[in-house]
């Protein structure tokens with residue numbers, strides 16, 4: 001597999017990047033770590049004439065606190081995110097995804113922005129970030145807009161991002177006391193394999209152990225990371241016990257829209273959704289209790 005001839009433009013600023021994206025549209029894409037994009041070009045899945053590298057735009061890197069949120073710059077690598085001291089306490093469930101995706105060599109290069117913007121249905125960060133109510137910031141010379149992650153994806157490899165916009169950061173709100181989240185995923189081996197099915201759960205418990213808020217998000221079993229609103233709503237007001245989690249698992253299995261492929265049949269994936277929902281909820285609940 002060889003990389004076809006493409007012209008590489010190195011943008012030194014967001015303005016330069018956006019200019020190039022407009023000038024060469026539709027035969028252009030932003031380039032971050034290239035772990036998705038370069039594979040797509042080599043396999044011929046995608047044909048392009050231009051790439052706009054974002055790698056010189058330093059403002060897109062880093063993990064910090066911003067207005068009560070965790071700000072994850074789009075160019076932050078998965079390894080940098082995983083090792084960030086900012087992932088302590090309430091934000092640590094993000095590590096359920098950063099530690100399971102791909103392999104260290106890929107994680108050293110793969111960026112958070114690329115994982116989200118590629119909108120591949122089995123991507124690992126979108127489900128846990130959605131369960132934690134994250135949003136993404138889209139920037140163009142006309143301004144910036146913040147889009148909740150659950151409404152960013154509109155189909156497999158399709159998002160609401162316009163061609164002239166760049167994803168500059170993900171914002172994860174500081175979890176309140178009593179909140180816990182978890183991401184459970186199943187792959188055919190431990191390393192360097194994409195998820196066959198995955199479930200993220202977010203739970204907010206009050207002082208008497210009643211569920212005040214809940215989110216269930218499915219990965220790899222629908223064209224987009226799927227927020228199952230009915231499953232979350234049905235948990236509110238309930239005790240976080242095995243019966244409630246089993247009922248939620250059934251709702252999640254019904255909401256899944258899995259396909260059959262070389263990694264597993266649709267029926268197998270649906271079963272996995274049930275098991276993973278219970279696992280994610282159990283871990284989220286333990287973490288929620290510890291955080292009160």
Ligand SMILES: Cc1cc2nc3c(=O)[nH]c(=O)nc-3n(C[C@H](O)[C@H](O)[C@H](O)COP(=O)(O)OP(=O)(O)OC[C@H]3O[C@@H](n4cnc5c(N)ncnc54)[C@H](O)[C@@H]3O)c2cc1C
Nearest residue numbers: 032033034035036037101102110111113114115123124167
């Ligand atoms: C061997 C291998 C194993 C993998 N395993 C996993 C896995 O287990 N889990 C998983 O989730 N992924 C996996 N991936 C996929 C990939 O590594 C990740 O999705 C990665 O995070 C993509 O980031 P990147 O920086 O490489 O993106 P790129 O390849 O550079 O870009 C991906 C897409 O996002 C767009 N893009 C990138 N940054 C921006 C931005 N700031 N604004 C707008 N658009 C942007 C690009 O134009 C492109 O369309 C694997 C890939 C390989 C090669």
